[in-house]
Amino acid sequence: MKGVTLRQLRVFVAVARHLSFARAAEMLSLTPPAVSMQIRELEEQIGLPLFDRDGRKVSLTITGEYFLVHARKILGVLKDAEDMVARFKKVESGRLVIGMVSTAQYFLPPLLARFCDDHPGVEVSLSVANRQSLVEQLRRNEVDLAVMGRPPKEMATRAEPFAAHPHVVVAAPEHPLIKLGHVPPLAIAAYGFIVREPGSGTRAVLEEYFRRHGITPRIAMEMPSNEAIKQAVMANMGISLLSLHTIGLELASRRIAVVDVEETPVFRRWHIVNMLSKVLSPPAEAFRYFMLEHGEQHLADQFGEV
Numbered sequence: 668m669k670g671v672t673l674r675q676l677r678v679f680v681a682v683a684r685h686l687s688f689a690r691a692a693e694m695l696s697l698t699p700p701a702v703s704m705q706i707r708e709l710e711e712q713i714g715l716p717l718f719d720r721d722g723r724k725v726s727l728t729i730t731g732e733y734f735l736v737h738a739r740k741i742l743g744v745l746k747d748a749e750d751m752v753a754r755f756k757k758v759e760s761g762r763l764v765i766g767m768v769s770t771a772q773y774f775l776p777p778l779l780a781r782f783c784d785d786h787p788g789v790e791v792s793l794s795v796a797n798r799q800s801l802v803e804q805l806r807r808n809e810v811d812l813a814v815m816g817r818p819p820k821e822m823a824t825r826a827e828p829f830a831a832h833p834h835v836v837v838a839a840p841e842h843p844l845i846k847l848g849h850v851p852p853l854a855i856a857a858y859g860f861i862v863r864e865p866g867s868g869t870r871a872v873l874e875e876y877f878r879r880h881g882i883t884p885r886i887a888m889e890m891p892s893n894e895a896i897k898q899a900v901m902a903n904m905g906i907s908l909l910s911l912h913t914i915g916l917e918l919a920s921r922r923i924a925v926v927d928v929e930e931t932p933v934f935r936r937w938h939i940v941n942m943l944s945k946v947l948s949p950p951a952e953a954f955r956y957f958m959l960e961h962g963e964q965h966l967a968d969q970f971g972e973v
Contacts, residue, residue: 670712673745676738678705679717683735686725743808750811750948760788761950766801766810767793768868770893770910771937775814778965782957789950799866805942811951813940814958816868816910823943827955829962833911833932834872839903840924849927852880859887859905861896868935869893873908876933897923908933915970937962 681691682702692702710717717731727735749762767775772795783791794801794810802819804810818826836855838844844855856877862884863870877884887905890896893913900907901922911932917923939958941947947955 668712671709673742675705675709675712676742678702679709680735680738680742682706682718682725683727683731683738686727688725739807739809746808747946750946750951761948762790762792763812763948763950763954764792764794764810765954766804766813766815767795768798768801768815769795770816770869770913771814773893773910773913773915774966774969777969778958778961781961782954785957786950786953789953797864797866798868798871805940808942808945811941811945811947812955815938815940816935817871818938818940824940825943826938826940827959828936828938829959830937830966831963832935832937834869834876834908834935835911835914835932836906836908836926836928837900837914837923838906838926839901840921842903842906842924842926844906844926845924849929851929852877852882855906855926855928856882856884858885860884861888861890861899861905861907862886863893863896864889864891869908869910872933872935876908876930880930912966912970937966 678691678695678697681694682688685691685694688699688702688706691697692699695702706718713730713734715730716728717734719726719728746762746764765775765779779791779793783789794804796804798815798817801810801813801815802821805813805819805824806822816832818824836844844850844858847854860873862873873884888899890899893909896907896909897914897917899905901917906926914923918925939955939962941951941955
């Protein structure tokens with residue numbers, strides 16, 4: 668294994684994360700043939716296959732699963748070394764990996780653009796995942812900072828709130844609930860809900876709201892993204908509870924309406940999170956301070972005061 672390269676390890680971890688050569692190629696800005704070549708050369712160095720390939724389906728072999736643990740450790744140690752060197756180079760340069768829950772993609776990119784304008788020498792990578800996956804990325808040292816609503820309690824992190832995060836019940840403008848005005852929680856329980864997958868923060872907020880009111884929601888369908896849910900709501904296929912920060916355009920164009928339900932909006936907080944055990948690089952520290960200083964005002968400017 669003396670010929671194994673860090674490039675091969677990064678490609679291997681990317682393919683293992685997505686279980687897709689095409690998705691890994693997109694994430695790494697490579698072509699799928701280049702990714703396949705890197706994996707083939709790595710398997711030749713190891714002498715055993717790392718992936719089972721069945722048409723377009725890809726899965727890790729037993730060897731691949733064990734090797735993935737060590738590959739992540741190697742890349743994590745390298746990232747810590749890079750961060751240490753960056754501290755001596757100050758914030759003018761360095762690499763910053765930011766993880767975010769999918770709901771944050773509706774407001775974080777403009778903030779990140781402002782940060783990059785102020786720090787043009789910093790190389791930034793984004794990872795978008797649901798809450799459960801993002802917690803694992805933090806644990807495995809794959810991201811420097813995470814932007815999320817509900818910080819993890821199962822491990823030692825520093826979670827700093829930077830803005831309010833309201834959730835509202837939404838429906839198509841012609842839905843009967845819109846005409847009723849102010850309604851109790853029991854009134855919405857009779858309608859089918861379109862929900863995110865288990866492990867998402869939005870799903871957790873919905874379940875907690877109904878649990879607090881002693882109501883079991885009627886799940887009409889489950890979808891893996893906010894965009895899919897919005898399309899289904901606009902088609903009047905059901906109602907949903909979504910972050911207000913995901914529906915700005917649809918509210919402005921009157922394609923989605925907010926249902927006036929007791930004890931809504933449900934307020935949570937946006938947090939910037941990092942592992943307590945991790946020494947942040949200067950770019951990471953700079954972005955952390957940037958979010959704490961500008962995050963709340965940016966959300967107020969983009970979505971209005973709530």
